[in-house]
Amino acid sequence: MRRKSNTHIILYIFLFMLIFTGCSTTKNLPAEEVLYTGINDITVQNEDLNAAGKRTLEEVEGAISVAPNNSFFGSPTMRIPFPLGLWIYNGFERYEKGIGKWIFKKFAADPVYLSKVNPDTRVKVASNLLRDYGYFNGKVTYQVDSTKNPRAVKLSYHIDMGRPYYLDSIMYEGFSPRADSLIRATRNERLLHRGDNFDVTKLEAERQRIVDLLRDNGYYYCRNEFITFLADTLMRSGYVNLKIVPRKNIPQEALRRYHIGHTSVYLTGYNGERPTDSLQTRNFTVHYSGKKLGIRYGVLRKRFLYRSGELYSQSRQNYTQEALSRLGVFKYNEMRYTPRTENSDTLDVQVNAMFDLPYDSELELNVTTKSTKQTGPGAIFKLSRKNFRGMGASLNLEMKGSYEWQTSSTVDGESSVMNSYELGAGLSLEFPRLVLPWIRDRVDPFRFPSQTNFKVYVDQVNRARYFKMLSFGGNVSYSFYPRRGMKHTVTPIHLAFNVLQHRTAAFDSIATANPMLFRSLDDQFIPSLTYTFTYDNSWEQKRNRIWWENSITSAGNVTSLIYAAFGQKFSQQDKKLLGNPFAQFLKVSSEMRHLLYLSDKQQLATRVMAGVIWAYGNKTIAPYSEQFYVGGANSIRAFTVRSIGPGRFHPAENSRYSYVDQTGDIKLEANLEYRFRILSKFLGGNLNGAAFLDAGNVWLMRKDEARPNAEFSLNRFFDSIALGTGIGIRYDLSFLILRLDWGIALHVPYDTGKSGYYNIPRFKDGMGIHFAIGYPF
Incomplete structure (x- = not known):
């Protein structure tokens, strides 16, 4: 009976698909309308292959390119073969109420009509663009191509760029002597040069430059419309003689300095x-x-x-x-x-x-599940007091905590339950300016945004049956923007203390077996300084948006230099400060994110990141808090946090190392995510979807006998990369984005007993579900 039931279910699904695939995409179109199904071909004549010509052609093609229904990544020429939205439109358009009306409202896609594409207007706009960019003889035409469906058509466009015109003489005339002297003094900043392609956008930019120049020098009432251009194309064939002049009858206020x-x-x-x-x-x-x-x-x-x-x-x-x-x-x-x-x-x-309101607060809740069969809730609470003591500074308090209990009795073969917790608090004072003793001028010496942050923190980590660690410290950091989109952050002082308060006999036995792993948890003092450079062009609202951050951290070197000044070797080990040995390392990391807007409803996001930390001198094992890891909601989403690596090493579930988070000295990670709109204005927000592919791992710099194959090696490098894919949904409330991702493992770097690249023993073993706030990158 069960086999028969499954057969019926498969048959019903098959019949359902047949019904939809048999649906017409034009059945219920209005009588006077024709369905637009994309661009058939774009031909270009007299193409200009230089940079200006390519930029112009891109603008022209953008003006005529319209994506049809079910387009592939917003392409005007490629379509997905299953137009589900159109099928639902034609199948449920007749319903005025009930479930049919709901299905139509939520899932139907409005047909893209040829009348809405309006190719007549588009070729006029495209032809005008050619003229705006100096191709005065250029022209764009189109033709309508029939398809197998008599009520569906494609379009073909022909672009004749013609011959480009170039700037010849450029003159500034008619300005007052004072304004003329300002324009002449900034000759090197001019945006128009002889021999350049004629370009209306550059003319507008030059006009804006002149207006900004005059307004910066007292001409408060100066406006863009008070400056115009005179162009002559007859004196020399193929060239434009240009004059920039003030308009006639400008108001007297615009000629006066204030x-x-x-x-x-x-x-x-x-x-x-x-x-x-x-x-x-x-x-x-x-x-x-x-x-x-x-x-x-x-x-x-x-x-x-x-x-x-x-x-x-x-x-x-x-x-x-x-x-x-x-x-x-x-x-x-x-x-x-x-x-x-x-x-x-x-x-x-x-x-x-x-x-503004003096207080601001934020609460984040999460649930963590680890490969060690531990799970539990966590919370982060943030409270900010704006304008603290009238200084224009923000006093921020952050408290966090998490609790984990074991859901399986597989630790060391014992049946006891292992409970762990983490508690932490941080207090920071943030000034929107540089706070330095030698700055006593009325403002910072930099006329761009700057920031100073003073912070102290304390964290308590308890691993039941193993150890309890107290971490505390503080830092001072300065950030400033030399120009929009570029940020420098300098942290000249960062002091951190790690104190192992309690150790059990079980912990000591593991530490004896693997001293390299557990020396990273020793008592230590970490004095460091960090420099970070960040580039972000998202403010330009470009189709291609890039965010790139590079950071370098040096720890213990200044302290070692002080020791060296008193006769001790720079590379000498076991040097102490305040009774604790201090860490000495160099850490470098780089992360680049790229966001490509395929359309208003589709984006392609990528991220590549790498990092390395090299411990030397006083301590050759990098502190645990500074090591790299992968996995989790913002990393390789098929795996939980710190559950992959280092290298091809992986502890067994019943291993005495299984409770230890997996970290490394080297990190490589890459992510690819396709984002698309599912429903607009759904319950007060937008419902978006995503499909993603994540890859990466961490490795050790030095060989560790207790963790075989954990060090970095080019041998079987690609096999040591963890790979995962998945899908997710995002609910965008404009002020908050709720995200749910379902990750599916495709490959793990360690031996699972299963041959082939897809080496996940069971499908359910390779799943990771993450609920988070905000985009992963």
């Missing part, structure tokens, strides 16, 4: 309390509510990067507003400039700002 007068700041309370009192010093007045200002006067005053009597500057205005925003104190701030009198050249400034 100076800064009195500044009035109006501070509104976070409950809307209007100012009732004021504090004035010379040409600066602060209006506030209540008995106190709410923020230290000096902190507020130093955010204003100008003084009364100075020429108005657009850059100084932007820097001032950014400095006020970086305080994290105000919900908003706006600046208004008003001439004192009709013909005055003085602008009085009014700043309106509203205090």
Whole structure:
């Protein structure tokens, strides 16, 4: 009977698929509409192969490329062979209520009609783009190609780029002597050069540069529309003679330079309390509510990067507003400039700002499951006090804890339950500026965002039946942005102490068998300094977005130099500080992320990361807290955290090492994830899907007899890479992203007794389910 039931189920599924595959994609289209099924071909004539030509062609093809229904990765030419959304549209379009209406609303895909694609308009836009980029004789045409379905068509486009035009002479005329001198003084910054391709976007950029230059030098009322271009293409065939001139009848205010007068700041309370009192010093007045200002006067005053009597500057205005925003104190701030009198050249400034709520909190909950048959809940609570003691700084408290109990009695063959816990707390004070003793100017010497962070922390780790460890320390770090998208972080002081408070006999017996592994858990002092460089171009809103971070950490070297100054060798071991031996190592890591927007609803995300830590001198074993690991919700998602490696080593479940997290000195990892929209506006958010592929591992730098095949080697390198795939869903609430990933192992680097690349003994053994907040990368 069971076999018969399974046969019926298979038959029903087969019939269901036949019904859908037999559905028409055009059955219920309006009578006057035709289904658009993509682009058949794009031909290019007189193609310009230089960089400007390729950029132009890319823009033109973007204007005519429209993805049809069920397109493959947003491609205008390739389609997935099963248009499920269209099938549901045609099959359920007639329902006005009930389950049929719900299915139609949630899963149907609106047909892409030829009328919506509107190729007539698109070829006009594409032809105009050719002219905007200097291909004045270029033209784009199209034709409609029939298909097997009489109500479905494809499009073919023909692009004739023609001959490009180049810039010949470039002249700036008609400006006032003072404005003309500013333009001439910045000749080297000009964006237009003789011999360049004619390009409207470059013309707009040059106009914006001139306007910014003039506004930075007092011309407050200067606007883009006050500057225009005169182009002549007749003097020399194939070339454009260009003049940049001011328009006629510009308002007199735009020709006048203005100076800064009195500044009035109006501070509104976070409950809307209007100012009732004021504090004035010379040409600066602060209006506030209540008995106190709410923020230290000096902190507020130093955010204003100008003084009364100075020429108005657009850059100084932007820097001032950014400095006020970086305080994290105000919900908003706006600046208004008003001439004192009709013909005055003085602008009085009014700043309106509203205090934000003083406290902010966040709670994260998680459940951890490890390969050692241990599971348990965890939580992280964060509380921030903004504008601490009126300094414009943020005082942040973070508390975390987790508890694990064993779900199987396989540790050392004993039936007792092993419970472990971790507790931690951290307190940091974060300033939105550089806090250094030699900086006493009104602002930081850098006119870009900067940050200082002072932090202390303590963590307690208890591994029942083995050990209890206390870790505590603190650091001071400085971050600054030399320009938008580039960040430097320097941590000149980072002090960490690891103290093994309690050791059991079981722990000592394991430490005796493998001293290399457990020396990383010894009492030690870790004095280090770190430099990190981060590049991020996401602010440019490009189709290709890159995030790249590189970090280098040096530990114990400064301390060893001090010892060397007193006659001890730099490489001497067992040197101590504050009664504890200190770690000495060099750690380098690099991580690059790339996000490609295939369309508004589809993205392809990749990540590559590598790291190495080399311990030497005083201690040749890197501290456990500094070693690398893989696995978990943000790494190789088919495996739990620290359950892979090092190398091809893997402890058996009943091994006395099985409770130890698996870490290494070298790390390589790569991730690929395809993200796509499933449902829009689903329960107040967007429901998105993902398919991913993860690979990587960690290795030891030195050979360890107790952990065979754990060291890095090119021999069987690819076999030592763990590989996993999977799918996931993301629920995007705009302010919060909930993520659920189901990872499926494809290959593990150790011997499982199963031959072949897919060496997972049982499918259920190679699954990992992770619930997390935010994207993995």
